[in-house]
Amino acid sequence: MDRRSIVLVLALLSSFSVAGTGLFWFSDRAASDRPSISAQEATHIVSSVFPNSRILVIQLDKKEGRLVYDIDLVTAEAYKKEVYINAGTGQVEKVLTVTSGSHPIA
Numbered sequence: 001m002d003r004r005s006i007v008l009v010l011a012l013l014s015s016f017s018v019a020g021t022g023l024f025w026f027s028d029r030a031a032s033d034r035p036s037i038s039a040q041e042a043t044h045i046v047s048s049v050f051p052n053s054r055i056l057v058i059q060l061d062k063k064e065g066r067l068v069y070d071i072d073l074v075t076a077e078a079y080k081k082e083v084y085i086n087a088g089t090g091q092v093e094k095v096l097t098v099t100s101g102s103h104p105i106a
Contacts, residue, residue: 035060035067035087042069042085049083049092052076060087068093 037045039058046055050073057072067087074080080098085091 033067035069037069037085037087037090039069041090042071042087045085045090045092046071046073046083049095050075050081053081056080072098 039060043055043058047053053073053075055071055073057070059070061068061070063070063084069085069087071083071085072080073083082096082098083092084094086093
């Protein structure tokens with residue numbers, strides 16, 4: 001193999017390694033934009049924490065770089081809550097009482 005062929009092969013190999021690194025970065029990033037648990041699984045988690053609650057809204061949001069399910073519900077005691085569930089781990093991250101003064105919804 002002559003010197004010119006060796007340079008060409010080395011140039012091709014280095015461009016593949018750089019492009020490959022970029023492809024892996026994008027695929028890792030795309031994976032972090034997908035939830036590990038489904039909305040249905042998040043609903044089951046909320047139902048186990050707040051039995052007999054009624055879910056009003058469930059949406060997938062990005063908070064502080066993490067995917068979370070933002071779930072609005074009304075508890076069996078008629079309190080409106082907003083629950084954040086980590087879409088990667090399924091852990092309840094935060095529970096807020098939405099009604100002012102924590103009075104039940106009439």
